[in-house]
Amino acid sequence: MVVFFSATIGEAPRGPLNLNWKRHVKLEAFCPRHGMCRRKGRAMIPPLSTHGFYKVHPLVHYTISQPQHQYYKTAASEVCRQIESGLFKGYGTLIKTYSALKEDSTMPVSLQYVSKWTEGCRTTQNMETVNGVHKTMSKDGDNDDEDGFNRMEERNDDEEQGEEGGSGEEESLDDSPKRIGTKIKKITKTRQRFKVRRMKANARERNRMHGLNDALESLRKVVPCYSNTQKLSKIDTLRLAKNYIWALSETLQSDESPDLMLFVQALCHGLSQPTTNLVAGCLQLNPRTFLPEQVQDIPSQVHQTSTASFSLHPSYPYPSPPYGTMDSSHIHHSKPHPVDNALEPFFETTFTDCTSTSPRFEGPLSPPLSVNGNFSYKHESTAEFDKNYALSIQYATQGMAGVQCLHPFYASSSKHFDILMDNMMSFETHHERKLNA
């Protein structure tokens, strides 16, 4: 039985998941005959046998669930047992450290032995054996799925050969051991230099992406909603920021107080449904009240007074991206009403401006939204949100009777929509704070 053993130490994924990841060793099993015998997102762990080939892949990884952990440990134990009993030959690549294993006293200690063994396999002499195994497998029709490291090295060797040829260095017929030795040294040196360069480039790229993510995180904190529990996706953060800037500039240019509903609609332009829900939650709004197709359910007096300063401004100056233009035909596919008309200049111009450069969104309108998440603006308390939401429903049914508009910014809308003014005050206070900061 021949078992391929390959080990790499990777970095734990960053991002929200890294908040509580710990170092664990993850083992994955691969079957060369069928390629990677694994489904997406789920490793297939032995029955160690099907075709006799396994590729065990320990990764420094984020915490995995206990059953999975046990699963991997079982697989590791089985592989180690076979290694120790000499049941197979193999080779290892890119062995860096097994410190992660040592942190877990329950993991098989024999992997330390594996480490030494595989490092030994990486000598030039042993690599020939390894390659021999590969050739044998290829003859047998097996899918020899080498890891990227080996592929890289082989490719690099080819490049080196090419470079030598291209440099005008004549191929000598003199195959003296001295010359061969020099060549091997040169190849090894070049290979090492390439590896170092690649690793440095990877590290730089990682840092660059981390910087980008940090900037994105900063942006998340200044756009209208920020939730500790539901993180805005990258793309929606950018969309929301763009919408927010546009909406604010429209507000500044207008002498009239903006209409809240249209303001929120502008904010949610092109956002995904979860993000739209999040924005609604942050503003303590019922999303159904500002989704145009739902607005028609609001009493008629609401429609009649929902003129918007946004509608006075003819253009949405930025080209709509391919991810979704809020085409009025999609938004208002049922029947027109005054709100449609108010929005029309806003989106109409968008299409006029962008149809030549940007594809229009042809998809169906998102289904009605619902506030069912655990979010609110800077919220900590779900109960508080539930209470407010219940109140908002009450206000909505009562036509907001008796609710005082405390701030002129929302004067035109607070009378008509289920919004809690104290929450809106907190919303604006937040942004004043952000702007003043």
Next chain:
DNA sequence: TAGGCCATCTGGTCCT
């Protein structure tokens, strides 16, 4: 389980 989102690796291109 498919799709969304994400992090990382990698090679290509451009610039200094």
Next chain:
DNA sequence: AGGACCAGATGGCCTA
């Protein structure tokens, strides 16, 4: 030569 930037590929988790 090396760094920055970019896009494609890959593989992982999460959620509906």
